[in-house]
Amino acid sequence: MAWLPTASPRRALALNRVAVTPGGDRLVLCDGHRLIATDAALTRALAAAAVPQEHADVSGPIFADDDLLVTAGNHGGLTLWRLDELGLEPVARRDTVRLSELFAVPEWGVVGGKAGSEARIHFFDPANGLAPVAGPAAVVGDGGRLKAVMTAPNGRYVVYSGRLDAGEPIGRRSFAWLTRIHDLHHPGAILQNPLGALAAPQLDALSHATAASFQQRDLFRLACTLGCRP
Structure with a gap:
């Protein structure tokens, strides 16, 4: 860890919390009291910031997109940080109960965490100052039925x-514990989005999707054509 210019070797070893941008090109390392952004190869420090004393010792961190980072305070509260060429700066704060196990789904525009004191999952909108929002309909609308959420750093898979x-009708209702995986690059998931808002990874996944019929193939091709329009 000698590449960290201001950290002693002993202190550097404490940087054991890592966030990866969805694009995979940058990292943020954290020891609970400071954040250090680096390139993915750990060869260059890009920015550093001290965590406000009232927010430390933070958990997380998690990237909400390539430029926005979220941390959770040890005594509650979330802080939204912006990482750009000017450095790493806090841009919003939201008072919450103590949250752990932070996650982010950039494609759905949400971040969230588990409130152990309430035995439920909370969701927030990073584009709106971490305002509380309902859980994505693609997962489940009631955060009280969710007990754990995990996401891949690139945002593709949600477990x-x-x-x-x-909450199902009586004939299908069950109180059994279930685990599901949502693939955001599955054609069925991609086509639920406005075609004009599809990003390059989604269009690439759609163009390489295996069609079960000629009708599906034509639908995928049409969606790719419309999605690529300027």
């Missing part, structure tokens, strides 16, 4: 568990 069928 979630809980009593997911507790």
Whole structure:
């Protein structure tokens, strides 16, 4: 860890919390009291910031997109940080109960965390000052039925568990614990988005998707054509 210009070797070893940008090109390392942004190869420090004393010792961190980072305070509260050429700066704060196990789904525009004191998952909108929002309909609308959510750093896979069928009609209702995986590059997931808002990874996944019929193939091609329009 000698590449950290201001850290002693002993202190550097404490940087054991890592966030990866969805693009995979940058990291943020954290020891609970400071944040250090680096390139993915750990060869160059890009920015550093001290965590406000009232927010330390922070957990997380997690990237909400390539430029926005979220941390959770040890006594509650979330802080939104912006990473750009000017450095790493806090841009918003939201008072919350103590949250752990932070996660982010950039494609859905949400971040979240588990409130152990309430046995539920909370969701927030990083584009709106971390305002509380309902859980994505693609997962489950009621955060009280969710007990755990995990996401891949690139935002493609969402793994979630809980009593997911507790709100179903009586004939299908179940209080069993279930775990499901949502693939955001599956054609069915991609086509739920406005075609004009599809990003390059989604268009690439759609163009390489295997069609079960000629109709599906034509639908995928049409969606790619419309999605590529300027």
